[in-house]
Amino acid sequence: MPQALTAGKLLGLQRLANADGRFQMMAIDQRGSLQKMLEAVLNRSPEYDDLVQVKTLITASLAPYASAVLTDPVYGYPHSVTLLPRDVGLLLAAEESGAEQVGDPPDRVSSLIADWTVEKAVRAGADAIKLLIYYHPDARPEPRRHQQDLVRQVGELCVRYDRPFLLEVVSYPREETDNKGIEFARRKPSLVIRSAEEFSKPEYHVDVLKLEFPANLKFCREYCNGAFDGVAREPAYDLKQVQEFCNAVDEAAQVPWVILSAGVDIAEFLIAVELAAASGASGFLCGRAIWKDAVEFYPDEEAVTEWLETEGVYNFLRANAAAENALPWFEHPPFEDLESLTVADAGPDWYRNY
Amino acid sequence: MPQALTAGKLLGLQRLANADGRFQMMAIDQRGSLQKMLEAVLNRSPEYDDLVQVKTLITASLAPYASAVLTDPVYGYPHSVTLLPRDVGLLLAAEESGAEQVGDPPDRVSSLIADWTVEKAVRAGADAIKLLIYYHPDARPEPRRHQQDLVRQVGELCVRYDRPFLLEVVSYPREETDNKGIEFARRKPSLVIRSAEEFSKPEYHVDVLKLEFPANLKFCREYCNGAFDGVAREPAYDLKQVQEFCNAVDEAAQVPWVILSAGVDIAEFLIAVELAAASGASGFLCGRAIWKDAVEFYPDEEAVTEWLETEGVYNFLRANAAAENALPWFEHPPFEDLESLTVADAGPDWYRNY
Numbered sequence: 001m002p003q004a005l006t007a008g009k010l011l012g013l014q015r016l017a018n019a020d021g022r023f024q025m026m027a028i029d030q031r032g033s034l035q036k037m038l039e040a041v042l043n044r045s046p047e048y049d050d051l052v053q054v055k056t057l058i059t060a061s062l063a064p065y066a067s068a069v070l071t072d073p074v075y076g077y078p079h080s081v082t083l084l085p086r087d088v089g090l091l092l093a094a095e096e097s098g099a100e101q102v103g104d105p106p107d108r109v110s111s112l113i114a115d116w117t118v119e120k121a122v123r124a125g126a127d128a129i130k131l132l133i134y135y136h137p138d139a140r141p142e143p144r145r146h147q148q149d150l151v152r153q154v155g156e157l158c159v160r161y162d163r164p165f166l167l168e169v170v171s172y173p174r175e176e177t178d179n180k181g182i183e184f185a186r187r188k189p190s191l192v193i194r195s196a197e198e199f200s201k202p203e204y205h206v207d208v209l210k211l212e213f214p215a216n217l218k219f220c221r222e223y224c225n226g227a228f229d230g231v232a233r234e235p236a237y238d239l240k241q242v243q244e245f246c247n248a249v250d251e252a253a254q255v256p257w258v259i260l261s262a263g264v265d266i267a268e269f270l271i272a273v274e275l276a277a278a279s280g281a282s283g284f285l286c287g288r289a290i291w292k293d294a295v296e297f298y299p300d301e302e303a304v305t306e307w308l309e310t311e312g313v314y315n316f317l318r319a320n321a322a323a324e325n326a327l328p329w330f331e332h333p334p335f336e337d338l339e340s341l342t343v344a345d346a347g348p349d350w351y352r353n354y
Numbered sequence: 355m356p357q358a359l360t361a362g363k364l365l366g367l368q369r370l371a372n373a374d375g376r377f378q379m380m381a382i383d384q385r386g387s388l389q390k391m392l393e394a395v396l397n398r399s400p401e402y403d404d405l406v407q408v409k410t411l412i413t414a415s416l417a418p419y420a421s422a423v424l425t426d427p428v429y430g431y432p433h434s435v436t437l438l439p440r441d442v443g444l445l446l447a448a449e450e451s452g453a454e455q456v457g458d459p460p461d462r463v464s465s466l467i468a469d470w471t472v473e474k475a476v477r478a479g480a481d482a483i484k485l486l487i488y489y490h491p492d493a494r495p496e497p498r499r500h501q502q503d504l505v506r507q508v509g510e511l512c513v514r515y516d517r518p519f520l521l522e523v524v525s526y527p528r529e530e531t532d533n534k535g536i537e538f539a540r541r542k543p544s545l546v547i548r549s550a551e552e553f554s555k556p557e558y559h560v561d562v563l564k565l566e567f568p569a570n571l572k573f574c575r576e577y578c579n580g581a582f583d584g585v586a587r588e589p590a591y592d593l594k595q596v597q598e599f600c601n602a603v604d605e606a607a608q609v610p611w612v613i614l615s616a617g618v619d620i621a622e623f624l625i626a627v628e629l630a631a632a633s634g635a636s637g638f639l640c641g642r643a644i645w646k647d648a649v650e651f652y653p654d655e656e657a658v659t660e661w662l663e664t665e666g667v668y669n670f671l672r673a674n675a676a677a678e679n680a681l682p683w684f685e686h687p688p689f690e691d692l693e694s695l696t697v698a699d700a701g702p703d704w705y706r707n708y
Contacts, residue, residue: 087441125365
C-alpha cells in the first residue's frame, strides 16, 4: 500500500509531528466551549477580544512545547502568527463550532465556517486541515449521510490543495440520557471503533484520525472509586478490557490516529494517552486537559500567564512524556517506515504532472 | 509603513529565517551550473539521476544547518521532501535555468519553468517563491521590460497565493568583455545598487532581495594581491569604498536583503557576508560557496558525503557565524521590530475578507 505520498501531504505530516514522528499537538481552536468557560468566569457574554486574548496568552506560553498547534481562523490565527515558533506546525479548523440538532432523539449535523475555505487556509500557511464532526454510526440515514458527505467534501479539497486531512470524530448519546453516565460509557468503545472503521475508508481521504478515547476511564474498575473526581461509580469494564478496546481502535484505524482530550482533567488524559500509545496511537491533539485551568484566572492576564508558565507547561511536558511510546505515524498502516517513504511519482516528469 | 503583513507572507518569512530573524539559507536549486560541474567531473553528459543524487546527498548532509533550503521542482524537491528537517523552511525556484540571449551586445531574457506554476509550488508546501532574473539597468528597453514584467507577474502571483517573494537579481556584462575583469568589477557596485532600487518598488511585490555582493573583492585593494586565488590584480577600490557600496545597497533596498555567493570560494564569501551584514543585510542564501567542492568526488557517493559532513558542515557553520551580526529581517525597512508586526486587517472579519 501507499509508501508514497504526495509532496504537500508528506511535508505537512512531517511538520505536524515531532522529529521522531510522534504527534504532540495542542488544540486552541475552541470557540463555543471556550465562550461558555469565559461566560462562567466573567459573569457576562465574552466579547471577541476576550476570546482573542485568552487564545493569545495560551498560544504564547504553550506553543513552544507542541509539535503543532491547531487554531481557528476567527479568533485564533490572525492574532497568533508571530507566536508560533518556526518549528511548530500549523493546523487550521474548518468546521463551524457546535452542530445543529435534528430529529428526536437529536442527531447532529455539522457545517463549515461560512466565508472561510480550505483554499484560504492553505493560502494562509496551514500545514494541515482539521475537521471536527459529531458522528453516531446509528444516526438516522439523512444526518449520517450529511456528516459523511461533509468529510468526503473536505477530504477531496485536501487532496486538491495537497494538505494532510486530520478528521476529529466525536460521538454523542442517542438512546442514553447524557454522555456522562454508565450507559454511554458502555457504548463508547463500539462508537469509537466503528467510527474509526468508517472514516478509514479511502473515499474520505483522511490522513490522521483524531479520536475519542474508546472508554470512559471514570467507569473503569481500576479508577471508578473516584480516582479522578472523587465520585465513586460502578464499573463498566476493567483495564484489560479497555486495553482491548484500544487495540480494536488501532485495528479499525487504517491511518495514523491520535487521542483527543474532550476536556477531561490532566490525570485522566495522561492515562488515556499512555494506553492509546501502547495500542498504536501516534500521539495526541489536546487542548483543555492541558490549559483549561488557566481560563479561570481571566481577565487577570498576569495570573493566566503565571499558571500557564508553571502548571500549563508541566501538564504539557507530562503529556509529551506520555506520548513517548506512541507509534511514529510513518510506522502505522498504511505506512511501514520513514526510509521507504517517497513522493508519489517522483521522477523527471513529477513537476509537469503534479 | 507596513508593520502589517498578510498571514501567509508573515508565517513564510518566519519559516525562512532563524529564530532571531536572520536568513541562513542554502541554495541547491542549481541546474545548468551543476550540469556543467558534473559534466567536467564525469567526462560525459550527466543524466537526470546524477543531478538528483548530488542534490540529495548535499541536502541530506547540509539542510540541518540551514534556516531554509531553496531547491528546484525538477531534480530537487520531489526527491528531498523527507530530507528537510521540520524546522527548515522551503523555497522553490520558479525560473527556467539559464536565460535567452537577445541582441548584440546580448541582453538576457528569463522565463518560468514550463509546466510548473506558483500555484503548484504552494500546493507542494513551499514557504516562499524564488525567482532569479539576469538584469542590467541599461539593457535595451525590450529585454529590460520583459524582465521587469516577469518580476511583476511572479510578484502578483505571490500576492495571490500569499507567499513571500524572494527575488534574485544577477547582473551581466554588456560593454565589458566578461564578468571577471576590472571593468566589470568597477561597474558592479552601481549595477547592484540600481537593481536593488528598481526592484524595491512596491509594484513588484518583492519581500526579500537576493543580491550580488556590490563589489568584486578580488579587485579590492586589501585582497587584490591574490588573497583568494593566488592571482595578483590591480585594485579597483579599497575596503572603505566597498563598505560604502554596501551601505548604498542597503539604502537602495527598501525590503530585507540577503547576499548570494555566485560560486566564489568560501573565504571570499565569508568576507562578503560580514561586510554586507555590517551594512544591514539580513543574511545569505548561498549554494556553491558552501558545497561546490563536494561535487568533485561524484560519483563516489561516500567520498561526497565524507566531504560534506566535514568541510561542508564547517563551511556552513562559518557562514552562519558570519551572518550573526546580520540585521533581523523584521528590523529592516519597511519593518521596525517583531513586537509591532501584525497580520494585516486582523479582527473579527479577517477570515471573511482574507
